[in-house]
Every structure is written in structure tokens, then in C-alpha cells.
Amino acid sequence: MRIWALPPLVLLVLTGCVTQPVPPDRPVAPFKPFVLDPRALARRLASIQPGWPRSRKFDCARVKCVALTFDDGPGRYTGKLLDLLRKRDVRATFFVVGQMVAEDRGGRITRRIADEGHELGNHSWSHPSLPGLSHEQLEHQLRRTESIVLRLTGIRMRMMRPPYGATDEKVAAEARREGLAQIMWNVDTLDWRDRVASVVAKRAGRATPGSIVLLHDIHASTVDAVPEILDTLGKKGFTFVTVSELYGRRPEPGRMYTER
Template identity: 55%
Template structure:
């Protein structure tokens, strides 16, 4: 047996000098043995928190980048959106609502992390933060920080105020929690106009460095994503997370609308 096969064979229960338990025919190549091992391990307890993929070497000062962002989820259509993004090898940023995470159970968020997407805080209940007291703002942010970290192990460093409504108090509470405020420069208005063609057209107005606002709770938006990805890819855009877009640590509390 080749040296590479020894640890895998032991994990599979293959005897090196006797009968294999369970009996598995020796594979013809390492890939087959790895698949057999993965099949057996699929029944093992999995780590609670996902392992993100390695950081990509994307320099948005050199290539055309656009950051697609999705608010208000996770919802019933989020899984389908993740399928589309994976098919196109596109990364995005999801600004999640705490109560939606609580209802979802965290499964979609763990998949987001595992597939290289970025998570941001969009408050607990989508309250207009400027209408709340300092304590109210703090509660909206803290509860969402805690549930996302519990479910994914990720401590978010980005936030988006619901409705884009912010002021000095929101900035101060965000700053004290290490959260930068992310707004946008391209608004698809997909929440108002539930028309996939309209969403595609408006997203197509993106320029290098744009932050595009959409919502993963609307089926019409998810239906628009394949075409808008194809259209922007044809213009040589790379789909990046917000951290990739800026390529540096952002200032907590500060507002950002585009690169």
C-alpha cells in the first residue's frame, strides 16, 4: 500500500496486514479513497462552526470589482440565492436581521461563511435606529452580534442601518462595537418593484467600486441574479465581498457608500 494511503486506510478501518473492517476494495487512485473516506465521515459529528475558504488575492484597484449586498434575510429564498452564487463563483455580503437568523436556525449563515461570503449586522428587528434611544440602538446591534457569533463563530465588523437611517448616535454605538456603517450607491429598489427585469437593469448601472443593494427575501430578486451576474461578468466585473472591495480595515462608525 502506498504511503499516502496509510492514514486514510486506518480511518476507513482497512487492515494493513489482514481483513479490512469494513471490507472496502482498494481504490485505484487517491481521489477514490478520499471519496470513500468522506462518505464514511459524513455520518460523524460535524464542527459547530464552518471554516471559511482562504482569502482571495483580489486587488480592486487593479480589476473591476462590484459588491453585491443582500439585506433582511436569511429567508425562504436565501438557499436558492446561495446556489446561484456558487454556480457563478460569486461572493457577496449579507446584512442579516437577528430575528430572521433566530427563525432560520443559522444553517444558511453557516453556509455563507463556508462559501466565502461576508456577514453584516442589519439590526435585530429592522427598527429605524434613529428613532430609538442609545440603549435601544445598542440592543438592536448587540443581540444580532451575539446570535450570529453563536451560530457561525463570526464577529461581524460591518453594519447597515435599516432604511439607511443613521445619525451621530447610531455612528457612536456602531463605533463602540467596531462596526463600520455600509450604505450603497446603486439601489435596485427591488423591495418596491418586484420585477426581475427591472432589478437586472438597475443593478447594471453599477460602476467599478459600486455597492449594490438588494434583498434576499424576494423571489423576484433571486430570479434576477443569474442574468445580472452574467451581464456584469460580460463586462469583466469580479463579484467581491465588501472587505475584498476595500482591501483594508474600515473605520468603525464611519459611513461608506462605494469604494
């Protein structure tokens, strides 16, 4: 396992995840709270908290594991992606943007992600570069997304991915206060740039045991690449796991992880 410590006042900008940020003044459809029946909520919490997502207890020190991660959703193609993953009994990790969750028709897709055994992570509210924000703005970006996901699903997220992979000591400190590990990647498919399914699949196929693969479920070409990704890595003997399953435990808040 590789754990990166953040040097003071150093901005780390990794390639990839460079989807355009959501403008701060972007109009957001009025959010209609979804209210669960109290008994249904109690069952959800009992089954999910505090050990959500429930690990299938793979030993990724011995098994060839790979974690597929999807950023910037939920979007119009996320439902199709979930259909593909369910058909193949594959679990993934979704780093969601709060504004996209708010536009998710009462949280239908967001709840489905959790209900089908996938992992949810915090990808900020509107996808800005976090190091450039004030403390209050940074706190707002993480807490507002945390709040809406908790309200819709009953789940408190345990990890985050800074937009653009941009982080520094300030971001790490805030993530630690919020109880969120910083999850990066070591395989960048560049699917935001090259919208060709075969190209995306080829890059994802370069994963090695312990890899975290960066993908974006807001692109149709990425979703179209998923069957080939699963076939390619499956033939190589890989087991598809969530980020938490990859490490076999909850990653430490504030720390940055790129691969096992």
C-alpha cells in the first residue's frame, strides 16, 4: 500500500479529472426532500451504518484486485452503467458532485448506487479547485455534499476525491476534520478528453494489482467502454472491488491514497 504524506503548502495537481467545473451561479432545480418511512430508514441504517459498504472480505494482498472509480455524477448515463455492473455482479466507487445529486430527481440514482452495493465518495458540491478556496468555502463544498447524500441515503461518506486531483495541506486538514480520506488514482483513462470507448477501455486495461482506475460516468463513451474493460481485466484474473475493499479497512481520514 502506498500512502502519500502531503508536504506543507504544496499543491498536487494530478492529470485527469479535468471536467469543467460547475459555475458557482449555475441554476439548480429546486430540491424536493425525499422522506423515507421511519421503519425503512431504520432498516437502511441498520444494514449500512457504520460498516457501509459491507466488505465482501477479499484479501487484496493475495487476490488481484482493481477498483474502478467513477467521478462527476450521477448523470444521465449512470443508470445504464449501474445496469451493466449489476449484470456482471461488479462493485465500484462513485465520487459524486453535490449539485448533480441535487438534480437527481429526488435522489433515485444516488440511492440506487448505495442500494446495489457500490461505494459513495464526496467529490465536492460544484467541482471547483479546492486549494484556491477559503476555509469557509472549502468546508461548504464538502459539508453540503455530505449533507445531501446523508439526507437521501442515510449514508455518511468516508472518502473524498478533490476535483482535478488538486490538493494541498489545507485540503488535507479539512478532509481530516470531515473524516474523509483523499482517494486519488494510478490509472488515468483520460476519458474526459478522448471520447472513444475502445481507447478508454485500452487504457483501463493497463491496470495492475491494487490499481485505482479513474473514469467518469457523465460520458456516454465511458459507459460504453465498461463491458470491454470488464472483459479485459476479467480475463487477466482481476477481481473488481470498491476502494474500501481494496484496502480491507477504512482508509485514514486526511491521508492520500493512489493505489494499494
